[in-house]
Amino acid sequence: METRVRVRDDDVLVASSTYKSVFNRFVRIHEIIVANNGVHVPAILCNSIMEFPDCIDFVRHETSRRRMIPELHGWNHINYDTFSEKELEDDLCQCIAWFEDNLWVKPSIFYPPWGSNSPLLQEVAARHGLVLVDCSNMISPTQVVNNPGLYGACTELAIHWWHKKDRRNLEQALKILGRK
Numbered sequence: 001m002e003t004r005v006r007v008r009d010d011d012v013l014v015a016s017s018t019y020k021s022v023f024n025r026f027v028r029i030h031e032i033i034v035a036n037n038g039v040h041v042p043a044i045l046c047n048s049i050m051e052f053p054d055c056i057d058f059v060r061h062e063t064s065r066r067r068m069i070p071e072l073h074g075w076n077h078i079n080y081d082t083f084s085e086k087e088l089e090d091d092l093c094q095c096i097a098w099f100e101d102n103l104w105v106k107p108s109i110f111y112p113p114w115g116s117n118s119p120l121l122q123e124v125a126a127r128h129g130l131v132l133v134d135c136s137n138m139i140s141p142t143q144v145v146n147n148p149g150l151y152g153a154c155t156e157l158a159i160h161w162w163h164k165k166d167r168r169n170l171e172q173a174l175k176i177l178g179r180k
Contacts, residue, residue, distance in 0.1 A: 005038045005177045006156040007170070008111065008138075010073060012042040013049050014162070022161075023055050029161050029170070034067050036174035041156075043073035043111040046098045056102050063105060072099065072107040072130065080116040088124040096128060109133050141166045141173035148176045 009029060013022050026042075033040045042059065049055055062068035074080065075091050075098075083091065092110070099107050110125045115135030125132040138158035142165055144151045154177055159166045 003155055005154065005174055006041045006069070007033045007038050007174075008041045008043060008071075008156055008158045010043045010111065010158065010160050011048075011077065011113075012044055012073070012161060013052050013055060014045065014077060023052050023058075026055060026161055027058065029159070029167065030062065030068065032171050033174065036171055037178055038157075038174050039066075040068045041109075042068065042070050044070050044099070044103075044107075045073045045077055045113075046075050046095050048077070060103055063103065070099070070103050070105060070107065071109040071111060072096075073111050074113055077113045079114045080112045080121055081114075081118055083121075085120060085124060088121065089127075092124060092128050092130070141169035144173035144176055145169045151177070 009026075013026060030040045040062070044059075049059075059068060059070050063070060072092075072095050075095050080088065080091075096106060099105060107130060110121075110130040110132050112121065112132065112134065117132060117134035117136070122132045135158075139151055139154050139156070141157055141159060144154060144157065157170070157173060157177075159170060161167070
């Protein structure tokens with residue numbers, strides 16, 4: 001069975017003055033991933049995506065088609081290392097409830113912003129059935145394009161939808177990884 005490369009897409013729909021339509025940019029990234037046999041894994045910031053009801057519908061639709069796997073980035077783009085146990089509990093409960101109510105799925109991965117990671121974060125995430133994945137093993141499309149021989153076994157790329165260099169290299173990296 002063929003393994004599709006997962007493309008972790010952080011900071012989904014964080015406001016940007018660079019793009020007239022951040023939703024259209026997000027859809028374009030999704031189309032590149034799907035056209036190259038990847039699976040889009042948007043790391044959702046619940047508070048940011050609420051400004052884009054069409055995107056919520058789009059994520060739900062593409063998830064039902066198995067072309068997208070939304071995962072949790074947090075409620076806001078903050079450093080979760082500074083949170084107390086109660087603050088983490090409250091935040092994760094709020095995020096999971098939002099996912100279930102709006103995207104109709106429960107996330108299984110927590111990709112905290114800023115690469116946050118601590119024993120407390122891991123423990124609280126695990127209590128909620130979430131695997132915490134930080135930034136320590138992220139592989140970008142640019143890394144794959146620049147050194148294709150080093151990343152032949154790569155199964156997850158990491159991008160920020162707004163990062164031009166990685167976005168430009170995304171299609172080529174997926175094609176390189178699709179040849180394994």
